[in-house]
Amino acid sequence: MGGSLGIIVDITLNSLVLSGVFLIVAIGLNIIYGLSRIMNMGHGALYAVGAYTGYTLVATGLNYFAALIIAPIIVGAVGLLIERTIIAPMRKRSMVYTLILTYGLMFFLDGMIKYVWGNKPCFIDLPAFLQGTISILGTQYPVFRLATLFIIAAIMGGLMLFLNKTRIGIILRASSTIPEMVSCLGINMNYVHMGAFVLGSVMAGVAGIIAGPLTTIDPLMGGEMLISSFVVIVIGGLGSLRGAVIAALLIGFVQTFAEFFITDLAMVIVYILMAIILAFMPRGILGEGKFE
Amino acid sequence: MNNTTTIPGIQKGYYPLKILIIILLLLGLGLFPFISGNRFYISLITEMMIYGLLAMSLDVLLGYTGALSFMHNAYLGISAYVVGLFLIHISPTSLWLACFTGIIFTSLVALPVGWVQVRTGGLAFALLTLAFGMMFHTIVWKWYGVTGGDDGLMGMPNPDISLFGWNLGNTGNPVTIYLFTLIIVTICFFLTRRIINSPFGAVLEAIRENEDRASFVGINVRMYKLLGWMLACILASIAGALFILYKGYIGPSTMSAFAGAGVLMMVLLGGLGSLWGAFVGAAMFIYIQDYISTMSEHWEIYLGLVVIFLVLFLPTGFVGLGEHLKRFRKG
Numbered sequence: 001m002g003g004s005l006g007i008i009v010d011i012t013l014n015s016l017v018l019s020g021v022f023l024i025v026a027i028g029l030n031i032i033y034g035l036s037r038i039m040n041m042g043h044g045a046l047y048a049v050g051a052y053t054g055y056t057l058v059a060t061g062l063n064y065f066a067a068l069i070i071a072p073i074i075v076g077a078v079g080l081l082i083e084r085t086i087i088a089p090m091r092k093r094s095m096v097y098t099l100i101l102t103y104g105l106m107f108f109l110d111g112m113i114k115y116v117w118g119n120k121p122c123f124i125d126l127p128a129f130l131q132g133t134i135s136i137l138g139t140q141y142p143v144f145r146l147a148t149l150f151i152i153a154a155i156m157g158g159l160m161l162f163l164n165k166t167r168i169g170i171i172l173r174a175s176s177t178i179p180e181m182v183s184c185l186g187i188n189m190n191y192v193h194m195g196a197f198v199l200g201s202v203m204a205g206v207a208g209i210i211a212g213p214l215t216t217i218d219p220l221m222g223g224e225m226l227i228s229s230f231v232v233i234v235i236g237g238l239g240s241l242r243g244a245v246i247a248a249l250l251i252g253f254v255q256t257f258a259e260f261f262i263t264d265l266a267m268v269i270v271y272i273l274m275a276i277i278l279a280f281m282p283r284g285i286l287g288e289g290k291f292e
Numbered sequence: 293m294n295n296t297t298t299i300p301g302i303q304k305g306y307y308p309l310k311i312l313i314i315i316l317l318l319l320g321l322g323l324f325p326f327i328s329g330n331r332f333y334i335s336l337i338t339e340m341m342i343y344g345l346l347a348m349s350l351d352v353l354l355g356y357t358g359a360l361s362f363m364h365n366a367y368l369g370i371s372a373y374v375v376g377l378f379l380i381h382i383s384p385t386s387l388w389l390a391c392f393t394g395i396i397f398t399s400l401v402a403l404p405v406g407w408v409q410v411r412t413g414g415l416a417f418a419l420l421t422l423a424f425g426m427m428f429h430t431i432v433w434k435w436y437g438v439t440g441g442d443d444g445l446m447g448m449p450n451p452d453i454s455l456f457g458w459n460l461g462n463t464g465n466p467v468t469i470y471l472f473t474l475i476i477v478t479i480c481f482f483l484t485r486r487i488i489n490s491p492f493g494a495v496l497e498a499i500r501e502n503e504d505r506a507s508f509v510g511i512n513v514r515m516y517k518l519l520g521w522m523l524a525c526i527l528a529s530i531a532g533a534l535f536i537l538y539k540g541y542i543g544p545s546t547m548s549a550f551a552g553a554g555v556l557m558m559v560l561l562g563g564l565g566s567l568w569g570a571f572v573g574a575a576m577f578i579y580i581q582d583y584i585s586t587m588s589e590h591w592e593i594y595l596g597l598v599v600i601f602l603v604l605f606l607p608t609g610f611v612g613l614g615e616h617l618k619r620f621r622k623g
Contacts, residue, residue: 109596115593234419265431
């Protein structure tokens with residue numbers, strides 16, 4: 001640890017990393033919500049599945065970067081299975097039922113994680129060149145966290161390009177605004193909903209494998225992340241992608257600084273901040289449903 | 293359509309029969325501890341009644357105002373902690389004052405939370421109940437000096453239940469607490485029924501059906517939603533006071549998200565929007581939980597599967613099965 005400047009740099013970078021993880025999970029939730037009007041309570045559990053899958057892949061001797069690609073694909077496949085079996089039949093029903101349904105899904109997935117991987121915390125082994133530290137402005141900062149920041153930036157950039165430039169991305173954005181019109185143009189909305197759920201699940205899986213080496217992997221991680229990402233999307237505005245960016249940065253910074261200064265009750269500060277913001281901006285910072 | 297047309301006895305004009313059934317049921321429950329000396333079943337039924345009250349309070353919220361709360365058990369927990377702390381630190385004998393303090397304190401906590409939640413409304417309301425519930429859970433868990441943290445609140449005294457100077461018995465006695473719970477829960481049930489069947493309840497249902505139209509008619513939607521929320525929280529806090537008197541102990545796990553899902557499942561099992569269904573659901577849930585948790589440690593998987601099954605195939609619960617049938621016969 002360097003001087004006070006070093007500590008500030010340290011905390012700031014940690015905040016950015018945490019914000020990035022929040023952002024990817026929250027964007028996944030927002031994509032599903034924005035396109036299908038389904039709030040997936042099992043999203044946190046999918047994030048945990050991503051982390052555990054990554055752990056198993058790396059433990060079997062696979063390169064971390066290969067796992068970074070394979071684990072999200074596996075989580076996406078799980079997402080596809082879930083969508084086809086239980087989410088698709090619920091499409092026409094009231095939102096309360098989907099919420100409760102996915103809440104059940106969350107317990108099922110959490111239980112399965114405990115059943116398959118047990119209750120013990122796990123750690124992902126990193127390749128040697130990511131394990132060192134690098135000196136930035138008087139602090140020794142882990143290389144891996146910096147690499148994580150670049151990976152997150154790359155994923156977000158890729159997602160933006162995907163949504164703005166590709167044909168599929170344009171269909172997705174159009175479906176979030178006027179689904180009837182899109183289906184009139186001869187596009188099967190079933191595939192759009194399916195694609196949205198799978199894309200959201202893949203995002204959860206990516207976040208899981210990125211966060212895996214940053215923290216210990218334990219069965220509680222899914223629930224904690226679920227609540228944090230709810231706070232992020234509610235503050236940012238449900239279904240709003242830009243709002244999620246702002247809210248993720250806000251919550252990431254507040255949580256990291258609060259944890260540094262008062263450790264135990266840090267989350268309470270975050271919830272109180274959330275309550276204050278919502279009391280004055282009930283629809284979130286950017287309002288609901290701006291899918292851009 | 294629904295093919296399960298085998299349940300008989302649902303016809304018009306069964307009103308006196310219904311009253312008779314209620315009286316017989318209450319009589320049976322009231323006499324139960326004197327007939328059967330089995331302490332295990334007396335405790336189990338006490339727990340069923342307390343959780344039934346909690347499930348009923350959630351049913352008021354979900355079934356009548358249409359607002360979903362994932363962690364309604366948090367309000368049971370807050371009340372139980374306050375009653376316990378009051379009895380331990382302030383006065384070990386004044387039971388009524390302790391319960392009163394618990395209910396007032398819970399209302400004071402629930403009011404600002406409800407104020408924020410009502411303004412966001414809809415889906416955000418549901419997500420916020422989870423966030424606030426986790427906040428209370430974290431506070432109780434980490435504030436070791438007051439709540440005892442992970443160990444929970446211990447060393448509860450057993451005050452006497454007395455009314456107008458007349459001693460009814462000690463709360464340490466399972467039979468006394470059983471009868472006390474039965475009386476309080478019955479009063480709460482009929483009171484809630486009366487409230488729900490009043491114009492106030494009709495307004496809540498109108499808001500549930502269509503918020504915009506309700507506000508066009510001149511109803512202050514936020515105000516009524518807040519009142520509905522407060523009613524549900526006060527009922528939960530009464531259940532909390534009963535809970536600590538019955539158990540003599542409360543730990544943070546009572547306030548966890550897992551326990552919250554259990555309460556939600558009780559309501560689903562019983563069926564939304566019928567107050568007595570919540571009691572049926574709670575009794576079923578506690579019995580099943582008692583049965584399965586002794587057999588398997590992976591109780592979460594089964595809980596998840598049952599919830600998924602219920603929502604997919606039986607969204608109206610077991611009570612709703614009958615209602616559905618009635619509507620089907622009327623055509």
